Amino acid sequence: MALGAKKKTASARLRRWLDAHNKTACLLIGTLTAAALIGLFLFVCFSGFGASADFIYSQF
Amino acid sequence: MSPHTVHTRLVALLVGVVIAAAAACCTFLLLPAQSEQATGVEYGYVYSGAKSSSASFIEANMDQSSILVQGSSEFSTPSSLVPQVPSQVFGATNYGLRMMCVGEAYDQSLWHAMALGALANGNRLPGGKVVLIVAPGWFVDGGQDPNTFKTRFSYSMWQGFCDNPDVPDQTKSYVASRLRQMGIDETTINSGAGNLPQDRLDSLALGALDDLKLRQQLGKVRQEGSPLASGELQTPDWESLRAQALADAQARSTNNDWGIENGFYADRLAPVLDGSRGIRAGETYSATPEYDDLRAYLQVAKANGLDVLVIVSPVCGPYYDHIGIDASARATCYERIRQVAADEDAQVADFSDREYERYFLYDIVHFGWTGWIDVEQSIYQFAQGGE
Numbered sequence: 001m002a003l004g005a006k007k008k009t010a011s012a013r014l015r016r017w018l019d020a021h022n023k024t025a026c027l028l029i030g031t032l033t034a035a036a037l038i039g040l041f042l043f044v045c046f047s048g049f050g051a052s053a054d055f056i057y058s059q060f
Numbered sequence: 061m062s063p064h065t066v067h068t069r070l071v072a073l074l075v076g077v078v079i080a081a082a083a084a085c086c087t088f089l090l091l092p093a094q095s096e097q098a099t100g101v102e103y104g105y106v107y108s109g110a111k112s113s114s115a116s117f118i119e120a121n122m123d124q125s126s127i128l129v130q131g132s133s134e135f136s137t138p139s140s141l142v143p144q145v146p147s148q149v150f151g152a153t154n155y156g157l158r159m160m161c162v163g164e165a166y167d168q169s170l171w172h173a174m175a176l177g178a179l180a181n182g183n184r185l186p187g188g189k190v191v192l193i194v195a196p197g198w199f200v201d202g203g204q205d206p207n208t209f210k211t212r213f214s215y216s217m218w219q220g221f222c223d224n225p226d227v228p229d230q231t232k233s234y235v236a237s238r239l240r241q242m243g244i245d246e247t248t249i250n251s252g253a254g255n256l257p258q259d260r261l262d263s264l265a266l267g268a269l270d271d272l273k274l275r276q277q278l279g280k281v282r283q284e285g286s287p288l289a290s291g292e293l294q295t296p297d298w299e300s301l302r303a304q305a306l307a308d309a310q311a312r313s314t315n316n317d318w319g320i321e322n323g324f325y326a327d328r329l330a331p332v333l334d335g336s337r338g339i340r341a342g343e344t345y346s347a348t349p350e351y352d353d354l355r356a357y358l359q360v361a362k363a364n365g366l367d368v369l370v371i372v373s374p375v376c377g378p379y380y381d382h383i384g385i386d387a388s389a390r391a392t393c394y395e396r397i398r399q400v401a402a403d404e405d406a407q408v409a410d411f412s413d414r415e416y417e418r419y420f421l422y423d424i425v426h427f428g429w430t431g432w433i434d435v436e437q438s439i440y441q442f443a444q445g446g447e
Contacts, residue, residue, distance in 0.1 A: 019065065022068060022069075025069065026068050026069055027072070029072040029073055029076065030072040030073065030075045031076065033072075033073050033077060033080070034075075034076040034077075034079040034080045034083070037076070037080030037081075038080050038084070041083075041084050044269065045087070045269060045272045046273065046276050
């Protein structure tokens with residue numbers, strides 16, 4: 001069987017499984033949404049990507 | 061997918077958003093407020109960008125014996141190299157004066173104008189006095205590199221500056237235009253200065269984010285405090301302090317004729333001296349907006365009823381001669397600083413004539429052993445009401 005056909009089968013199986021287990025799907029959606037937003041929030045607030053540089057003597 | 065399934069999954073998505081929002085709100089409860097302070101602890105000499113950017117923290121850690129001193133990298137000099145730094149003089153002995161040092165490397169007149177506007181709002185500065193330490197390095201041709209300014213930009217200070225009703229509109233407009241030149245985006249500028257609904261929303265969001273960042277960063281600052289100077293109130297014996305400074309300097313500067321600290325000379329200067337002759341020739345200290353920024357700073361001070369002492373720091377004369385920035389260019393810089401200060405009625409403690417004095421600086425630009433004693437004496441006299 002070609003790889004593309006295997007992929008289609010896998011995604012279709014996943015979709016069917018989620019349709020059959022709606023509560024689990026909702027739990028996954030809620031958890032992933034919360035995790036993604038919290039991760040983004042923590043990165044923006046605390047990652048220090050915008051922090052100031054250390055002093056270097058090259059300023060002379 | 062049935063409508064019921066779509067509906068339930070949308071609800072799940074919304075629940076995820078609500079949980080994330082609740083978690084974000086919890087961080088405000090978990091992190092101590094910026095103004096939270098510990099009694100009996102001195103933070104005035106802690107070298108920190110977070111501390112310098114938090115008007116609430118600064119205000120909470122000043123009292124009637126405090127004086128605001130704004131500057132830059134000179135505050136980072138370690139006491140292990142120069143025992144005469146302010147933390148070891150005013151921070152160690154009860155001379156009745158506490159310095160609140162605000163600023164770090166790359167904080168120049170524009171940054172300090174914003175900070176002063178934020179700090180002075182509502183007459184919150186004790187004693188009605190402020191000190192600004194300036195150096196020729198601020199006034200190089202071309203002005204400050206916008207990239208370094210952006211790393212230092214403080215949204216909180218910008219917001220506080222805009223909220224100060226005593227700062228003239230003309231000065232606010234000038235500072236806003238300079239921020240644009242330095243690459244600060246319009247959304248940020250307008251959130252502090254604008255009046256549209258979206259500006260207010262942006263202000264809320266940016267203010268909340270900045271508040272959280274500062275709350276988190278101030279945790280480290282709170283670990284670096286030292287006990288407040290205590291004991292009987294004393295008067296500084298400047299002659300004795302200076303004599304000790306000279307002795308310390310003579311012990312720490314033995315490998316060169318310029319009075320520079322041994323380690324700095326051996327590690328940073330000696331290896332590059334031969335190749336650095338004349339490399340800065342052509343510097344004029346004239347093609348820069350820094351003088352206008354300094355004027356804006358002094359106008360903010362004047363509008364808020366503050367007396368200002370401008371301390372003019374020298375550079376290492378022999379080294380600057382060596383790299384080609386001649387004495388006449390440096391003299392022009394010093395004179396323009398003095399003129400701007402005179403125009404805006406500021407007092408000046410001018411140390412520009414100490415360029416060739418050994419031990420006044422410990423490297424090529426930062427106050428050294430005797431330098432710090434003389435600077436501290438000028439600040440002390442200014443705080444006491446002398447000139």
